[in-house]
Amino acid sequence: MVMFRTTALAALVAGAIALSTAAVDQRTSAPGNTQEIDTSIKPGDDFYHYANGGWQKTAAIPAGQSSFDNRAILVARTSQRVREVIQEAAAARPATGSVAQKVGDYYASFVDQRGIEAKGMAPLDEEMSAIAAIRDKGTLSAYLGATLNTEVDGLTGNADHIFGAWVNQSFTDSAHYVFHLLQGGLGMPDRDDYLDQSAKMAALRGQYQAHIAAMLKLAGVADSEGKAARVLALEIRIAQAHAPDSDAADVFKQNNPWKRAEFATKAPGMDWGAYFKAAGAAEEAEFVVWQPSAVTGTAALVGSEEIEVWKDYLRFHLMEHYASVLPKAVAAEHFAFYGAILAGAQQMPERSEDAIGATNAALGQAVGKLYTERYFPPEAKARAQAMVADLIAAYRARIPKLTWMSAETKEKALAKLAALRVDVGYPDQWIDYSTLAIVRGDAFGNMRRAEAFNRAYSLAKLKRPADPDEWRIDPQILGAVILFSPNTETFSAGILQPPYFDPEGDTASNYGSAGAGMAHEISHSFDELGNIYDAQGRLGKWWSEEDATRYHAAAAKLVAQFSGYCPFSDLCVNGERVLTENIADLTGLVIAHDAYVLSLKGKEDVVIHGLSGEQRFFLAFAQRWRRVQREDAARRQMKTDTHSPGEYRSDTVRNVDAWYKPFDVKPEDKLYLKPEERAGIW
Numbered sequence: 001m002v003m004f005r006t007t008a009l010a011a012l013v014a015g016a017i018a019l020s021t022a023a024v025d026q027r028t029s030a031p032g033n034t035q036e037i038d039t040s041i042k043p044g045d046d047f048y049h050y051a052n053g054g055w056q057k058t059a060a061i062p063a064g065q066s067s068f069d070n071r072a073i074l075v076a077r078t079s080q081r082v083r084e085v086i087q088e089a090a091a092a093r094p095a096t097g098s099v100a101q102k103v104g105d106y107y108a109s110f111v112d113q114r115g116i117e118a119k120g121m122a123p124l125d126e127e128m129s130a131i132a133a134i135r136d137k138g139t140l141s142a143y144l145g146a147t148l149n150t151e152v153d154g155l156t157g158n159a160d161h162i163f164g165a166w167v168n169q170s171f172t173d174s175a176h177y178v179f180h181l182l183q184g185g186l187g188m189p190d191r192d193d194y195l196d197q198s199a200k201m202a203a204l205r206g207q208y209q210a211h212i213a214a215m216l217k218l219a220g221v222a223d224s225e226g227k228a229a230r231v232l233a234l235e236i237r238i239a240q241a242h243a244p245d246s247d248a249a250d251v252f253k254q255n256n257p258w259k260r261a262e263f264a265t266k267a268p269g270m271d272w273g274a275y276f277k278a279a280g281a282a283e284e285a286e287f288v289v290w291q292p293s294a295v296t297g298t299a300a301l302v303g304s305e306e307i308e309v310w311k312d313y314l315r316f317h318l319m320e321h322y323a324s325v326l327p328k329a330v331a332a333e334h335f336a337f338y339g340a341i342l343a344g345a346q347q348m349p350e351r352s353e354d355a356i357g358a359t360n361a362a363l364g365q366a367v368g369k370l371y372t373e374r375y376f377p378p379e380a381k382a383r384a385q386a387m388v389a390d391l392i393a394a395y396r397a398r399i400p401k402l403t404w405m406s407a408e409t410k411e412k413a414l415a416k417l418a419a420l421r422v423d424v425g426y427p428d429q430w431i432d433y434s435t436l437a438i439v440r441g442d443a444f445g446n447m448r449r450a451e452a453f454n455r456a457y458s459l460a461k462l463k464r465p466a467d468p469d470e471w472r473i474d475p476q477i478l479g480a481v482i483l484f485s486p487n488t489e490t491f492s493a494g495i496l497q498p499p500y501f502d503p504e505g506d507t508a509s510n511y512g513s514a515g516a517g518m519a520h521e522i523s524h525s526f527d528e529l530g531n532i533y534d535a536q537g538r539l540g541k542w543w544s545e546e547d548a549t550r551y552h553a554a555a556a557k558l559v560a561q562f563s564g565y566c567p568f569s570d571l572c573v574n575g576e577r578v579l580t581e582n583i584a585d586l587t588g589l590v591i592a593h594d595a596y597v598l599s600l601k602g603k604e605d606v607v608i609h610g611l612s613g614e615q616r617f618f619l620a621f622a623q624r625w626r627r628v629q630r631e632d633a634a635r636r637q638m639k640t641d642t643h644s645p646g647e648y649r650s651d652t653v654r655n656v657d658a659w660y661k662p663f664d665v666k667p668e669d670k671l672y673l674k675p676e677e678r679a680g681i682w
């Protein structure tokens with residue numbers, strides 16, 4: 001189970017592939033398409049509805065959903081393509097050892113429920129014996145080390161393993177990888193699920209305890225009820241030691257370097273020698289401990305809690321971890337708690353949907369390779385790279401002209417820009433899966449071997465210098481990963497498709513849509529989020545106090561402008577809360593526009609469907625935000641999201657001088673701003 005969290009380490013844009021096969025209108029057209037426009041509306045009065053009115057007339061919110069937008073279209077299309085790629089590999093029976101064979105056989109084994117049923121609980125025998133053999137603190141520590149979760153990172157929380165490891169550069173040394181140790185070990189998603197004393201949470205804990213009992217019973221454990229109560233009590237104690245979620249927003253709280261020798265005194269209870277040896281990290285000398293209280297508290301529990309309670313805890317989590325490749329009764333009990341109770345799902349997803357999710361999780365880059373071979377060829381990558389080069393050139397030209405940055409800070413910003421690495425589409429160097437055996441008919445063994453492979457892959461990095469080529473997101477995922485440490489941004493092939501980016505389409509539209517989105521993300525490396533990381537991604541502020549004061553003064557116009565937007569008579573935008581993202585939107589737009597102009601190399605752009613390049617650029621920007629949404633969802637979003645509603649994000653254009661002429665915007669128009677009223681930070 002993974003949980004995505006936003007941390008101060010990164011501006012999170014990562015998305016997962018939704019696996020719904022629900023029929024969704026997959027109609028997309030080139031950005032700037034005239035049919036999407038509503039020409040009865042004056043662009044200067046209401047640019048969002050002018051740009052999107054035609055589309056909105058036909059867009060429908062699918063049953064059971066609260067909204068419909070570009071993202072929903074892309075998720076449906078990409079999920080379908082990923083499904084086809086995987087299922088075709090399963091049907092084709094490619095040569096043993098090939099990437100397609102591994103993908104196809106992983107999927108085929110996972111959907112083979114009859115085969116899984118026939119094996120019963122036998123696949124767990126070896127692991128259950130290992131748990132049964134735990135007899136003291138040393139053997140318990142070794143077992144916990146063997147279950148270290150290496151599939152976490154700065155964004156993905158660690159759930160059902162006591163600790164997680166993320167191999168990444170340290171916060172003070174960008175040249176070397178270090179072992180980041182993260183808290184874990186809770187079956188419910190939040191620490192508060194265990195500690196909140198409300199009746200609602202107490203009831204949830206009761207349901208969780210019943211679920212633990214049901215799983216232990218399925219594992220053949222006697223007195224499962226009594227044991228479940230003790231397992232829950234242990235998890236509550238682990239939760240008490242965990243750092244609160246709010247700490248995740250403060251990277252300085254996570255930067256706790258520990259030497260290997262310090263663990264015994266700082267966190268007594270665990271046999272750390274046995275733990276790290278079993279984890280495959282016996283030689284590591286340096287660690288970064290993200291939540292010291294969790295390491296200290298959990299280690300103390302290893303020393304103080306009864307060994308038998310720990311063993312039941314481990315039996316339960318073992319069942320939970322492999323529920324998807326065990327007989328149906330186990331998977332159904334897993335769904336009864338995580339699907340029905342926690343997520344509110346009505347029915348278990350189709351087996352094939354789970355199988356596609358599992359194949360993606362186990363063989364991310366293998367699926368990504370098959371996906372991009374078909375849907376994101378080298379020419380598409382080259383075109384996206386050319387756009388990135390124009391965006392970087394636009395930043396390089398703008399930074400020296402900024403009015404709020406001091407000369408010294410500008411130098412640092414330019415150095416950080418020069419060091420920034422932006423990757424698009426797919427990696428140049430794919431993960432080599434040749435040592436991973438995937439065997440048709442062995443769903444459990446495949447999952448175990450893939451986990452072991454991914455773990456060895458992660459830990460092997462500790463023996464190498466930090467690799468700037470490391471790829472951070474699977475290409476078929478619809479999203480991007482912005483990591484401040486190291487200073488990298490990665491945009492997947494999944495997000496680089498129409499209507500955001502058309503590799504064969506119109507440049508003006510691509511720059512107004514995907515270009516503005518990428519420039520938005522790049523801006524976070526230089527704004528208040530990125531201010532605490534230097535060019536190499538090491539912790540350290542680089543703005544001066546005066547820079548910050550002038551920056552906030554320049555941003556005041558944007559706060560007032562957005563606070564004036566009231567989509568409901570009783571609810572207005574909170575201009576302060578959405579400020580950081582509004583600045584990024586505005587920055588992204590002006591940089592993308594500069595980049596578009598650069599791309600023309602002094603030539604005049606062509607006219608398409610009667611629209612000039614300038615018109616298509618701004619229309620594509622506004623069409624990025626198109627959405628139909630139910631009112632309750634819109635209200636909820638306004639109260640929690642740090643982004644403004646799409647309509648107002650689209651109206652960012654009114655701050656940009658270049659928008660006025662192509663749409664003939666006049667002082668009497670509603671969106672018109674006098675030049676001195678227009679916000680300008682970049």
Ligand SMILES: [Zn+2]
Pocket residue numbers: 011520521524581584
């Ligand atoms: Zn942002």
